[in-house]
Amino acid sequence: MLIYIVRRLIVMIPVTILISIIGFIIIQAPPGDFVSSYIAGLEAQGDIIEPELIDSLRARYGLGEPIYVQYFKWVSSFIEGDLGYSMIYREPVVDIIAQRLPSSFTISLLSLILVFAIGIPIGILSATKQYSLADYSFTVVGFLGVATPNFLLALVGLWLLFKWTGNVAIGLYSPEMQNAPFGIAKFLDLVGHIWLPALIVGTAGTAELIRTMRANLLDELPKQYVTVARARGVKPTKLLYKYPLRIAINPVISTVGWLLPVLVEGEVLVSLVLGLPTIAPVLLDSLMQQDMFLATSIIMILGILTLVGTLLSDILLAIVDPRIRGAV
Amino acid sequence: MTEIQAGRTAIDELAPSAQGLNGALLSVRDLQTHFFSREGVVKAVDGVSFDIKPGEILGIAGESGCGKSVTSQSILRILPKNGKIVGGEILFQNDDQIVDLATEDADGRLLRDIRGKEIAMIFQEPMSAFSPVHTIGDQIIETIRIHQVVSKEEAHDQAVEMLRRVGLPNPARNIDEYTFNLSGGMRQRAMVALSLSCRPKLLIADEPTTAVDVTIQAQMLELLRDIQADLGMAIIMITHDLGVIAELTDRVMIMYLGKEVEHGRVEDVFHRPQHPYTRGLLASIPKMEPGRVEIEPIQGVVPNPYAMPSGCKFHTRCPDFIAGVCETRDPPLVEVANGHEVSCFLYGGREELD
Numbered sequence: 001m002l003i004y005i006v007r008r009l010i011v012m013i014p015v016t017i018l019i020s021i022i023g024f025i026i027i028q029a030p031p032g033d034f035v036s037s038y039i040a041g042l043e044a045q046g047d048i049i050e051p052e053l054i055d056s057l058r059a060r061y062g063l064g065e066p067i068y069v070q071y072f073k074w075v076s077s078f079i080e081g082d083l084g085y086s087m088i089y090r091e092p093v094v095d096i097i098a099q100r101l102p103s104s105f106t107i108s109l110l111s112l113i114l115v116f117a118i119g120i121p122i123g124i125l126s127a128t129k130q131y132s133l134a135d136y137s138f139t140v141v142g143f144l145g146v147a148t149p150n151f152l153l154a155l156v157g158l159w160l161l162f163k164w165t166g167n168v169a170i171g172l173y174s175p176e177m178q179n180a181p182f183g184i185a186k187f188l189d190l191v192g193h194i195w196l197p198a199l200i201v202g203t204a205g206t207a208e209l210i211r212t213m214r215a216n217l218l219d220e221l222p223k224q225y226v227t228v229a230r231a232r233g234v235k236p237t238k239l240l241y242k243y244p245l246r247i248a249i250n251p252v253i254s255t256v257g258w259l260l261p262v263l264v265e266g267e268v269l270v271s272l273v274l275g276l277p278t279i280a281p282v283l284l285d286s287l288m289q290q291d292m293f294l295a296t297s298i299i300m301i302l303g304i305l306t307l308v309g310t311l312l313s314d315i316l317l318a319i320v321d322p323r324i325r326g327a328v
Numbered sequence: 329m330t331e332i333q334a335g336r337t338a339i340d341e342l343a344p345s346a347q348g349l350n351g352a353l354l355s356v357r358d359l360q361t362h363f364f365s366r367e368g369v370v371k372a373v374d375g376v377s378f379d380i381k382p383g384e385i386l387g388i389a390g391e392s393g394c395g396k397s398v399t400s401q402s403i404l405r406i407l408p409k410n411g412k413i414v415g416g417e418i419l420f421q422n423d424d425q426i427v428d429l430a431t432e433d434a435d436g437r438l439l440r441d442i443r444g445k446e447i448a449m450i451f452q453e454p455m456s457a458f459s460p461v462h463t464i465g466d467q468i469i470e471t472i473r474i475h476q477v478v479s480k481e482e483a484h485d486q487a488v489e490m491l492r493r494v495g496l497p498n499p500a501r502n503i504d505e506y507t508f509n510l511s512g513g514m515r516q517r518a519m520v521a522l523s524l525s526c527r528p529k530l531l532i533a534d535e536p537t538t539a540v541d542v543t544i545q546a547q548m549l550e551l552l553r554d555i556q557a558d559l560g561m562a563i564i565m566i567t568h569d570l571g572v573i574a575e576l577t578d579r580v581m582i583m584y585l586g587k588e589v590e591h592g593r594v595e596d597v598f599h600r601p602q603h604p605y606t607r608g609l610l611a612s613i614p615k616m617e618p619g620r621v622e623i624e625p626i627q628g629v630v631p632n633p634y635a636m637p638s639g640c641k642f643h644t645r646c647p648d649f650i651a652g653v654c655e656t657r658d659p660p661l662v663e664v665a666n667g668h669e670v671s672c673f674l675y676g677g678r679e680e681l682d
Contacts (some may be wrong), residue, residue, distance in 0.1 A: 222408075224456040231408050232444035232471045232522070236435050243459045321461055322506050 002327070005315060019303035020296075024071050027287075027296050035063060035087075052150075074296070084293025088285055093297045096282060101301070104171055104278040107267060108192060109200035119206045120252070123213020127248075128240065130218065138210060145207030151269035153200045158274065161196065171197050171275050172197075176272060197274055201267045205259065209252065216251055220244035246320070254317050257309030352379040353421050353530055353562050354403070354447075359430070360415035361395075361402045368634045372398040372411070374586035385556065385563045387577035387594070388608075389570060392631060396566045396585040400532045403564075404443055405434040407577050422446060445475040448528035454515035454533040457522070458507045464491075464518045465503030468525050470585045475526045490521040493558070494551060512560065520551060522560065531556075532564045537572055570613060574598060579667075582606050585631070585641040588661070592668030604646045604669040638674070653678055 035054055058064060079083065083093035124134045171178075177189040220226070221244050229243055268280035279298060286294035318325045349355045349640045361373040373395040387410060388396045401407045403418055418429040422442065451457050458464055468487040472478065484503070491499035494517040507515055514648050516536070533552065536546040539633055552578060556563055565577050573580050573594060580597050582590045582605065590603040601607045602680070608626035615623075628645035637644050643654035653673050660677040661669045 224451055224453055225459045227406055228449075228451055228457045229459070229467070229521075230443070231404050231449045232467075233440045233474045234470070235440065235441075243462075246461055301597070303586070322463075323460055323508055326508065 004318070005311075007312065008311050012311065015307060016304060020075060020153075020300060021071065023296050023299040023303065024074065025067070027290075027292055027299070028067060029108065030183065030290060072292075078297070078300070083297040084288070086281065086294040088289050088291045088294070089282075093293050096277065096294065097297060097301070100277060100279040100282055101213070103276065104280065106190075107194060107197050107276070107278060108200060110198035111205070111267075112256075114198055115202040115205040115259075118202075119209030120213055120249075122238070123210045124217060124245065126214040127217035127221065130214075131302055135214075142207040142210045144205045146211075148203070148271070150200055150204065150267075151273050152204055154197070154273040156272045157196050157200055172277060173315065197270055197276055200270050200274075212252060213248065216248035217244055220248045238328060249318060250321050253320060254313050257311070257313030259309070274296055349419055349421050349426060351381055353382045353384075355379045355419040356399070356403070356416070357419065359399065359402060360413065360420060361398050361407065361411060361660040362414050363408075363411045364396075365410055365448040370633045371586050371636065373402060375416070376581075376583070376586070376588050377416075377580055378588070378591065380530070380562050380564060382562055383556075383560050384579070384594060384655070385565060385577045387567065387573035387580040388563045389567060389573050389580060390583035391568060391630060393585070393633065394583040396568075396583050397534055398586075399447065399583075400534050400564065401564055403429060403532065404447060404449055405429060405432070405439050406443075406449075408435075416518075420446070426648065433635050441475070442522075443469050444528070446528055447530045447532065448523040448526070449532045449534060450519055450523045453539050454519040455507055457519045460507060463504050463506055464522070465505075468503070468522050471522065471525045481499075482678075483614070487521070487525060489596075490525050491518065494518070494521045494524070494555065495523070502520070511549055512540060515549050516540060516544055517551065520555065522546075524555060524561075528561055530562045530564065534566045535568070536565065537569065545572075551579065552576065570598075570609060582609070585633075587641055587658075588671060589642065590668075590670050590672075591661075598667060599678055600665075600668075601608045601663055602668070602675060603642075603672050604648045604674070605642050608647075638672075648674055650674075650678075 035058060036188070041053065054252065063070065074084070083097070086093050086096055087093075089096055122138050126138050129135055144176055172193050173180075173189050175192070177186050177280065180186050223244065226239060226244055234242070267276070267278055268284055270276070271278045271280045272284070283298045285291070286298065341530050357377050359376045360371070363370040363372055370612070376395070376399055378386065378388075382460055385530045388399065390396050398407070398411065401411070402413055405413075407413075413430045416430060420427050420429050420439075420442070427438060427442075429439065431444070458467055465487055468478065468490065469483040473480070478485070488499045488503055491502055496502045496514055496517055497680040502510070502514070502518070507518070510518060519536075536552075537548050540548065549572065552563065552565075563576075566571065567573060577594055579592065581588055582597065582603065583663075584605050588598055590601070590606045597606060598610065603608055605626070608624070611624040612626060613623070626645055629630050629648070631641070631644060636657065639653075639655040639657050640646070640659050643649050646654065650673055659673045662676040663669050663673045664675055
């Protein structure tokens with residue numbers, strides 16, 4: 001098992017390098033570089049930029065030099081923890097990510113928990129009471145959930161909340177809490193705001209999980225080991241959760257890892273609609289304005305997140321399923 | 329009405345607990361199990377009766393779809409959702425009480441207590457009899473601890489002992505293995521150990537030799553015979569393989585489309601088969617003797633279960649079909665020799681026709 005994990009970690013190194021190369025090339029692909037588009041943008045507004053700043057930036061990141069020189073300069077500073085400087089925000093990239101990533105993580109994590117807490121029990125119910133009224137209802141709701149775009153749900157959610165409470169649930173904190181030090185009051189404020197985006201971001205995932213869980217369990221329920229367990233005198237409840245559920249949940253566990261980056265991507269439009277200070281709108285901005293350091297950094301982080309998530313899933317799966325444990 | 333039917337009706341009028349089972353461990357009386365689906369009703373078991381005494385080995389044989397497996401699932405009440413027992417009794421001598429398994433709550437306390445402890449079952453596919461993500465020991469120990477008040481360690485020791493008894497090479501290690509670690513033969517043995525872990529009084533073996541190759545099949549029969557001699561439980565052996573019946577059982581019941589067609593001691597039924605269906609079955613077995621190369625299959629095909637023939641279910645394929653009789657009503661069971669019963673108009677029952 002330990003050998004397996006070490007081996008997987010080693011394999012991750014070339015994959016990470018590959019992601020960085022592809023990410024870098026794609027971001028660099030449009031003509032011009034960020035410094036020129038930055039200057040053009042500022043000049044259009046009538047601003048004046050100090051030539052020293054421009055020169056120092058060009059020299060530091062090797063702009064104008066061949067692309068592989070630029071790549072190595074960027075990679076070496078990335079490894080040292082210097083993620084570069086954002087042109088749009090006029091701040092070091094590290095600072096922007098440090099501000100934004102925690103909110104993204106909180107929303108994603110909460111969404112993930114909601115997805116599981118809602119999806120798994122409903123999936124089980126749908127499978128055990130197949131073709132019942134409840135099963136049909138959840139099937140319809142589930143398809144609607146998959147088919148409805150998140151941003152639309154966000155708009156509907158905003159409108160409903162405003163209708164019912166008169167509040168506009170924008171942002172993660174109330175205006176008066178925005179700059180307050182983090183404490184119990186601020187935490188409660190966060191909880192009051194975060195459930196809506198978390199629920200919206202998780203809707204499609206929940207709907208999908210219901211379908212997956214239902215199908216997996218329906219596959220397992222008629223299997224012979226269930227009948228055999230029943231014929232041994234095992235109680236109906238244990239007959240469900242100890243045997244078929246344990247196996248039906250494996251495919252779900254194997255997808256947990258890459259759900260994380262999917263949720264981060266999924267919140268782009270929701271965050272824009274609800275005005276949330278997460279990483280997703282920043283990624284969108286940076287891509288549109290060719291803010292190279294910001295964009296590549298975020299892409300790298302998402303890529304590494306996917307790799308780590310997949311590894312975590314595989315380890316989890318090996319822990320719960322002896323057939324996989326035997327094979328690794 | 330024949331004497332046998334009359335006798336059963338008389339018994340039915342008494343409360344099950346008052347009548348006794350005449351020394352039988354299990355008495356199935358006029359069992360009817362039907363399956364309900366959108367296409368219609370399938371009468372999978374349609375009036376089957378048999379007794380089994382403690383320590384006896386009974387074979388139930390017939391083609392696929394004759395209702396032999398459904399009969400065994402009915403006894404343990406582990407029918408699929410759309411299957412229901414619509415009539416008859418399944419009387420079981422549970423310690424000093426007689427219980428009717430047919431009318432009890434299928435997942436109630438009594439059935440759960442009987443399953444695995446008093447009546448156990450072994451199934452066709454040893455690979456899928458165990459959960460693939462639990463060790464075989466986990467499942468054997470679980471069964472022991474459902475039915476006996478013993479500590480984990482004690483249950484573990486009992487499980488190891490049972491694995492040793494069924495002939496696993498290294499029981500202390502095998503107990504912590506998963507089915508995918510075991511060979512086909514070892515899985516079979518582990519499955520037998522699982523069923524016998526609480527030393528049931530009755531073991532139902534549902535086609536345990538069908539999905540395995542011939543060498544393991546032979547080992548399996550030998551194992552069952554040894555274990556039966558050792559623990560003394562009764563066995564109901566369900567199979568389509570008449571060779572297995574001849575090898576193992578004392579008595580045999582031949583079924584066709586949910587009905588019992590012939591019933592008797594194995595030597596009587598095999599040497600003096602009476603029912604045309606039994607004769608057809610025996611004639612369709614390839615023989616090794618020189619000069620007998622032809623096998624004689626039964627003509628026609630098994631009828632559509634949703635459109636069963638009237639009268640005797642076999643009349644559409646029967647070489648001895650009697651027009652005006654066989655298709656008009658069910659043939660009664662007729663005793664042709666001591667303990668040898670046949671359900672066929674060739675041997676009587678015609679005089680009752682109006």
